[in-house]
Structure formats: structure tokens, C-alpha cells
Amino acid sequence: MDTELTGRAAIVTGGAGGLGAATVRHLVGLGLHVAIFDRNADGASALAVEVGHQTVAVGGDVNDDDDVATAIDAARDMGPIALLVNIAGGGVKSQRTVARDGTPHDKDAFAYTMAINAAGTFNVSRLVAAAMAANEPDTDGQRGVIVHTSSLAGLEGQAGQVAYAAAKAAIAGMTLPMARDLAPLGIRVCAIAPGTMETPVFQNAPEALKQRLVGDVVFPKRMGRPEEFALAVEMILQNSYLNGEVIRLDAALRFPPK
16 A cells, blocks of 8 residues: 555546446555545445445536535545546437438537536546645645546547547647646646446447457457556556656557548
8 A cells, every 4th residue: 555645535537437436446445535526426325335434425517616616525524635537428329420311410419528528527627636736745746646538539539429539539638738737736637548448338238249349459359447447547646757648548459430
């Protein structure tokens, strides 16, 4: 257990989901206290009960400032906030910019996808970074670490992914300027861009679909495991020289056009 992490706190948005829950469990194993912030309040509460006393569940919306403030207060009650992991997000049904029948992409669906991914990530980051600024700095002057979740889709999105790809590209795009913005406060910012991950949604998918999803994965020939995402979070947290980077986690996968 890292003594520098013991007694410190983290916030994980989307903490009740597949990647989020694995990250929460891993961070608790490192000695951190974790605020599980998720709009699925029941799921967050169930995970907090499972993991134990080092966690607290906070139900809420990443785009609601009051909900974010509640998560910050809950984390601070457990210790100085050392880490924010932004995982909350999602997508809408696959749509092309113009469908084959001539129907244009739904504008509201695009705006919604941008809001729950890019805007939500930015909103939580700005508010948590302000809270981190009050921390005592370490020997490098570091006060906190922020990890965003982009996606391979944000780097090379497929046909039908225009909304989700744009949202995840925005998250990748904000990473370096945010790192530069927050450097005077001693806050590092990186992002992880996962490929196809074996979250609960995909665990229950038909076997034929699973095989198609891993068809272009180079090695190892399988989906990524949520625990491997959590390991990437730990790497960013522990390595003080990682900053402003978007790190691919995809087993050398490159998405085909469609």
C-alpha cells in the first residue's frame, strides 16, 4: 500500500459502471478513499456496500454543479482529493450524418452525446481542480491528478459514430490545454483512450458479435478487461512525469471504417 495515497481521496464519475467499478475497487486497494459518483444512485450505493468503508456513494449528474459539489464534499470528508477519474458518459444509437434513406442525423442526439461526455468531463474537472488547488503540494509541487476517459472512437471513429466520436475527440482535445491550464496549480491531466472493453454490456452480447468486435485486435486477441483500465489509471497516478497525454489502451487495435 502506498503511504502517500493512504488517507487521500478520489472521485470516480460513472463509478458504478463497468470501467468505473473496476477502478473504484483498484483505488481502494491502493489505500485511497473513493467517492463513487454516478447518476445510477442505486448502483453506486450497492458498490459502496460491497467495497466497504473506504467508499461513499453519491448519486448525481456530472453537468449539475450542485451534484458535483456534493461529490466534492463527500470526498473531502474522507481526505484531500488526490485524484479525479472521469468515466461518466455514453452514446446514442448508431447514426450516420445522413442515413441511407436520406434522413439527417438527429441534432438533439448529437448535443446530448456531447453533453454527457465532453461537457460533463469538463464540468467536473473545473470544479474538482478548484478544490484540489487547496491541497498541500508534494515535493514536485503536485496537488492532484485528473484522468479523462476518451476512446479509440475519438481517434478513429467508424461510420455511424459521428456523435460519440466527436464527444470523445473533444475529451482527447481538452487534455493537453487543461494540463497546461492547471500546471501552475500543480495538477496533472491525462486521458485514456480504450479500445473494445469487456464491460457488462459486451459480456452479455451474442458470441458472434464478440468475435466480430475482436476481429481486428492485434494482440492479445480479446477485449480489454476493466481491471486493465484501472491499471492504466494507477500508472498515470503514480508516474509524476506523465502529463498532457492521451494513452491508447487497445492491444494495437485500429478501427476499420465500418
